[in-house]
Amino acid sequence: MKISVLTGGGDAPGLNAYLKAITFKAIDSGYEVYGFLDGWKGVLENKYIKLDKDLVYREYFHGGTLLGSSRTNPAKNEETINKAINNFKATGFDVLIAIGGEDTMGASSKMYKAGIPVIGLPKTIDYDLYGTDFTVGFHTAVDIVRDSIEKLITTAKSHHRVLVVEVMGRHAGWIALYGGLAGGANYIIIPEFPLDLNDLLRVIRDRYNRGDTYAIVVVAEGVELGNVNKEVVDEYGHVKLGGVGEQLAKIIEKETGITTRSINLGHLQRGGPANSIDRIYPLKLGYHAIELVKNKEFGKMLALKGNEIIKIDLSEVEGKIKTVDSNLYQFAKSFFY
Structure with missing residues (x-):
């Protein structure tokens, strides 16, 4: 089986921990791993590299993403959707693991509906991604x-x-x-x-x-x-x-x-190395993403609820934002002094 992965949207500390977990678990499972360069832009331009344990281990300690990233939207119009689908099919890859925030997950949901087998992993320093208590960065x-x-x-x-x-x-x-x-x-x-x-x-x-x-x-x-x-x-x-x-x-x-x-x-x-939390949780989530690959559970995003790893439909995440509620803000205002 050939697994592909991309990192979309703004970069964040901890992305390379995701890539390490995915690559290690996939190779140990007998799979090959490839990374699209610069997010969905790599899919549209058919640019990718093969990942191995040495590469992802070396980059694990650094911030940013070894694959590069961009805010390219593959679902921008019918032309980009068709181009992404055709390019992905031509690679022979069996699945695409997309790591990103609200925009990347929204685009991933649309591309899954259009025919690309996608699994999502949460990333955004803004913490506004719906459905998860953790976002890397x-x-x-x-x-x-x-x-x-x-x-x-x-x-x-x-x-x-x-x-x-x-x-x-x-x-x-x-x-x-x-x-x-x-x-x-x-x-x-x-x-x-x-x-x-x-x-x-x-x-x-x-x-x-x-x-x-x-x-x-x-x-x-x-x-x-x-x-x-x-x-x-x-x-x-x-x-x-x-x-x-x-x-x-x-x-x-x-x-x-x-x-x-x-x-x-x-x-x-966005810069610099990740702290411990932004290393441990992406290692866990990236590892479990390969279990979804094995079971062909596509169209899902892995998330954290408390300390429990759960899976939710990408369609549930699409178009939604997690915001600060009034009770939490009132709590914070108690310390304005």
Whole structure:
């Protein structure tokens, strides 16, 4: 049997752990493993390499993905769908394991319906993939945000400034919420709930009035403040975000008179080696993906519910987003101080 795998969408720490698990288990099961280069783009351009234990072991310790990635959408139109199907059939591969987030899983669901035997594995630092309690990259991204906040606190205190830290999160504020809470941020703003500017300014003023002459405000990139450029989109129709932190910093400084600066952590959140969680769980999920291959259980995505590995239909994931609910955000607001 010939197994193929791809990594789609934005890269994330821990992707190479998936590739290690898939390759080791597949080879031990007597299968061959191939990797499409740069996500679905590799399928459309018929570009792939053979994977072996030596290669995936060497890359296991590094961040990113040895296969490369892209935001190419194979289900963009009928032409790309047919091209992907024809190219895949021509390879002689028996299955495609697609590793990715909401867009990659949505495209995988469509391609499965179109005739490609697909199995999905969860990956997104945004943690907004429906149906799973784990997505590779999220926990490492939270660690990076926490570490950045702890470093920024020292300079904010030294210069008596407000620092606005912009983090990733298009539709969901999981990174902002967890990273902000872990790092001791004084205020967190996420896309799920409208900004209460008066409350934000109150918290900042209260801090300065009692002698705590600095503040760290964390904001997810998807928060809308108005006047954001919404013209540039990717192949999935998503606006290319960025800049909300800078806008918010200007508003805070204007309203309070306090020197305010913004920092966009950007791709730092995707970079570097994975932490332990983002290594262990993809090893487990990648290993179990080969069991689905053996049983020809296609059209499924493996997920975690608690510590239990489950399988759900790709169609259940398609078009859905996991967001922060009001109870969790109210809990977080208890620590805005």
